[in-house]
Amino acid sequence: MPEGHTIHRLAKDHTPLLVGRPVALASPQGRFATGAELLTGRVVERIDPYGKHLFYRFEGDLLLHVHLGLYGKWQGGFGPAPEPRGALRLRMTTPEHAWLDLRGPTACEVMTPPDRDAVLARLGPDPLRRDADPELAWARLSRSKRLIGELLMDQKVLAGIGNVYRAELLYRAGLSPFRPGVQVEREVWEPMWEDLRVLMRAGVRARRIVTTERVDRDRRSGTALRTDAHYVYRRHGLPCRRCGTEVRTQVMQQRNLFWCPTCQPA
DNA sequence: TAGAAATGTTTAG
């Protein structure tokens, strides 16, 4: 689930539930017990998504920082919350009887504004944010000898992109993951940035990553085909949707990379 | 029941 589109979706979903309300926090698992106690009863002032990070600002200049990591998950509902099962890091409840459960995050911690600024300082522009400066990404990308497939995963270059968007963005651009950043032309990169914004915004709306035209069509007709959502991601060994060449995979930047050697020539 | 994998990041060596 959690690339940047998920984080922005969560901020949109949680804002009407939490902002302006005093929230009760509990940590049935116990690992966030102290933080939950510190924040309980405070009003949530706003929720800011940035890359893969979520910041819930509480009154009193305190922030709840959440990073879902690889398998963190939020679930929620209205009415009586279910009996806590398994490892439940955090449960938030509102006076209106909305509840939100957080499991498995990499980060769930209380922060001060300077702490948050330190986190933001490590992030490049987030394509989903209006205030994103694409020149910053270009500056870091175009001066690096590292491979474009590595650079796209670096949150200091671009914040919010993950392994699915990396593979799909490169495929749609017809660009080899093995091209060094310094050898990516500006005329190639600029449309990629725009495409990434389009894809990630679509991901926020659809609540999942959809990069293929076929799925766009199917969604319009109300019959989304889950298996057709991607061009290359996790399609290792299957024929490329456009040319039929076998999609390849190899670990790059600690994650499985997928690409079509014909559509993305080295 | 065990093991692997998953849309991620940090720390150790």
Place this chain on the structure above:
DNA sequence: TAAACCTTTCTAT
């Protein structure tokens, strides 16, 4: 570069 960490889910035995 490798390992650790957080949790769930699916597959194999």
